[in-house]
Structure formats: C-alpha cells, structure tokens
Amino acid sequence: MPFFTQDLRNARKSLEQYRAHAASPHHERYSFPFFCGTYFSYRRIDVRRTVAIARAVGENPSYLDVGCGYGDFLKRVREFLPDAEGMEKDAGIFYGLGIEKPGYIAVSDAHWISKRYDVIFVGWMEPGQDYRDPVAKNTDVIITTLDQGISLAAEFDGHGFERVARWRTPSWEDVNIEIMNRHYTKMGEQKRAELAKMRGAHNLWYVYARPRVAGRVREALKAHIAREDPDDRYDFEVVLDECGFGYMQKLENPAVPEPLWQVSFD
Ligand SMILES: C[S@@+](CC[C@H](N)C(=O)[O-])C[C@H]1O[C@@H](n2cnc3c(N)ncnc32)[C@H](O)[C@@H]1O
Structure with missing residues (x-):
C-alpha cells in the first residue's frame, strides 16, 4: 500500500472538508484512520492489556511497535512504558501529514530490526507485507492485530510461538460504517436499525509467546483481566458505545460469536 505525498495531500484536504462538517470531533479517527x-x-x-503483557516479561520491558504509522497507539502505550519505540517504513507519512516525526519512531524497514525487544507489537500488517521472520527473531512476545479475512500472514504459530490469548474489537471500517449510517446518510430509522443488526467486528488481537515465557504471560494477563476497569477510558470511546460496539457487547451477527473485548485463553 505505497502512499505518495500527493495522495496524502489530497486525502488531507478531504479530512479538512470532513472536519468542517463533522457531527463529532471523535469521528475522524474512524473515518481517517491513517491520519488520526x-x-x-x-x-x-x-492499551492496559498490552502494557500488562509487556510487564509480564520485565519490570521495565523494551517494546517496539512495528509499522506504527504516525504512532497513535504507540503514544498511548508510552504513557505507561515511556521508552517504547516505533518503527515505520514510510517517512512520507510525516511529511505528507505536515507533522514532525517523534524521535522515538525510527524510519526503517521491519526487515532491519537490529536489536531484541521484550515485546513487539504488530498492528495491522497490511496485505502483501510479511515481516514475521524478523519480528519472531527479535522477541519472545508478540501482540498482533489482524483484520479477519483481509490480513494474511499475521500468525506466528509456525515461528516457534504459542498463541496465548485472543480477543476481538471492531476495525476502523466496522465503526466507520455505523458512523456513516447514523450521522452522514439520509435513511429511515427502521432501515438503520436493520443494517445495524449486520454490524461486524473483524479485528482480532492475538498474543503470542515463546513456550518458555507463555505461562508467565498467560498468568499475568489473567490477573490483569480480573481487575480490569472498563470505566477507565478515553473520551473517544463514546463513539464505540453509541455505535453499538460496547465493552462485552454481543453482536447479532453470527460471524461474531463472542462478546467484544472478551479475552479467550488458548
Ligand atoms: C495498515 S498500516 C497500520 C498502521 C498502524 N499500525 C495502525 O494500525 O494504524 C501499516 C503500516 O505499516 C507500514 N509498513 C509496511 N511495511 C512495512 C515494513 N516492511 N516495515 C515497517 N513498516 C511497514 C506502512 O507504511 C503502514 O504505516
């Protein structure tokens, strides 16, 4: 998915138009995920689960977010792990967005990861990319998110890792469709409610660990989940609630069998 500076500038113009008419300042993060x-x-x-997993392997764990984009999720993780780093191949993101690249994000290719990390996070490796080998070589714990049916090659079972746990959240598209139907499309309430029953949530979070640390990671995540506080939240989470993607919400769509955010241990 190579982006060119002109594409980014055009997309940024669309974002500015969207902003001028947006029904909520929180919608743009779902409609323009690459920018916001x-x-x-x-x-x-x-974020807290990710941090708990990282802390299972070290008091002050080293953490790398590979393909971190401009670093939205990484910035949140750094609130708890201030030394967390990011790696992003496309420097054009920063130039195109007109923002300064933070020092903690290296512009580099995942194939050139040059040191070991306690945890590597791979958020949405795009189709056609496969940097599982260098990721697997440089860590014992991997947290990855993948889009069911779209992202391929995001599984690490064949790389000497065990899957420890998984949970499901919506992708940006799932939320964006609901936002569009609710706020930016003229349609009757009955039609909207019917469409809402079909809502999907196809972003999967997988936690992998090498067998020698898998037990430690599993127990730490279990202990963390037992005291998880869903009221500790970001302001943009109101959009997820409003669109019917609540914490532990069960969707009517049979393709989404388990409640959202419910952790299953393997
Ligand atoms: C689908 S975006 C996901 C960005 C971010 N993790 C997120 O979920 O919003 C994939 C990102 O990976 C970056 N990327 C693709 N191949 C890469 C590689 N070989 N090394 C580092 N980054 C890469 C892309 O430039 C892009 O920013």
Missing part, C-alpha cells in the same frame, strides 16, 4: 487513528479500534483497556 488506527486501523484497529481500541479502548484504554486494550
């Missing part, structure tokens, strides 16, 4: 959000939707509990 992430390709996976998250709540503060996802």
Whole structure:
C-alpha cells in the first residue's frame, strides 16, 4: 500500500472538508484512520492489556511497535512504558501529514530490526507485507492485530510461538460504517436499525509467546483481566458505545460469536 505525498495531500484536504462538517470531533479517527487513528479500534483497556503483557516479561520491558504509522497507539502505550519505540517504513507519512516525526519512531524497514525487544507489537500488517521472520527473531512476545479475512500472514504459530490469548474489537471500517449510517446518510430509522443488526467486528488481537515465557504471560494477563476497569477510558470511546460496539457487547451477527473485548485463553 505505497502512499505518495500527493495522495496524502489530497486525502488531507478531504479530512479538512470532513472536519468542517463533522457531527463529532471523535469521528475522524474512524473515518481517517491513517491520519488520526488506527486501523484497529481500541479502548484504554486494550492499551492496559498490552502494557500488562509487556510487564509480564520485565519490570521495565523494551517494546517496539512495528509499522506504527504516525504512532497513535504507540503514544498511548508510552504513557505507561515511556521508552517504547516505533518503527515505520514510510517517512512520507510525516511529511505528507505536515507533522514532525517523534524521535522515538525510527524510519526503517521491519526487515532491519537490529536489536531484541521484550515485546513487539504488530498492528495491522497490511496485505502483501510479511515481516514475521524478523519480528519472531527479535522477541519472545508478540501482540498482533489482524483484520479477519483481509490480513494474511499475521500468525506466528509456525515461528516457534504459542498463541496465548485472543480477543476481538471492531476495525476502523466496522465503526466507520455505523458512523456513516447514523450521522452522514439520509435513511429511515427502521432501515438503520436493520443494517445495524449486520454490524461486524473483524479485528482480532492475538498474543503470542515463546513456550518458555507463555505461562508467565498467560498468568499475568489473567490477573490483569480480573481487575480490569472498563470505566477507565478515553473520551473517544463514546463513539464505540453509541455505535453499538460496547465493552462485552454481543453482536447479532453470527460471524461474531463472542462478546467484544472478551479475552479467550488458548
Ligand atoms: C495498515 S498500516 C497500520 C498502521 C498502524 N499500525 C495502525 O494500525 O494504524 C501499516 C503500516 O505499516 C507500514 N509498513 C509496511 N511495511 C512495512 C515494513 N516492511 N516495515 C515497517 N513498516 C511497514 C506502512 O507504511 C503502514 O504505516
């Protein structure tokens, strides 16, 4: 998915138009994930789970977010792990967005990861990319998000890792469709409610660990979940609630069997 500076400038213009008419300042992160959000939707509990997993392997764990984009999720993680780093191949993101690249994000290719990290986060590796080998070589714990049916090659079972846990959240597209139907499309309430029953949530979070640390990661995540506080949240989470993507919400769509954000242990 190579982006060119002119594409980015055009997209930025669309964002400015959208902003001028937006029904909520929180919508843009779901409609323009590359500029203002992430390709996976998250709540503060996802950040806290990620941090709990990292802390299972070290008091002051080293953490790398590979393909971090402009660093929206990474910035949240750094609230708890201030030394967390990011790696992003496309420097054009920063130039195109007209923002300064933070020092903690290196512009580099995942194939050139040059040191070991306690945890590597891979958020939405796009189709056609496969940097599982260098990721697997440089860590014992991997947290990855993948879009069911779209992202391929995001599984690490064949790389000497065990899957420890998983949960499901909406992707940006799931939320964006609901936002569009609710706020930016003329349609009757009955039609909107019918469409809402079909809402999907196809972003999967997988936690992998090498067998020697898998037990520690599993127990730490279990202990963390037992005291998880869904009221500790970001202001943009109101959009997820309003669109019917609540914490532990069960969707009517049979393709989404388990409640959202419910952790299953393998
Ligand atoms: C789908 S975006 C996801 C960005 C962010 N993680 C998120 O979820 O919003 C994938 C990102 O990975 C970056 N990327 C693709 N191939 C890469 C590689 N080999 N090394 C580092 N980054 C890469 C892309 O430039 C892009 O910013």
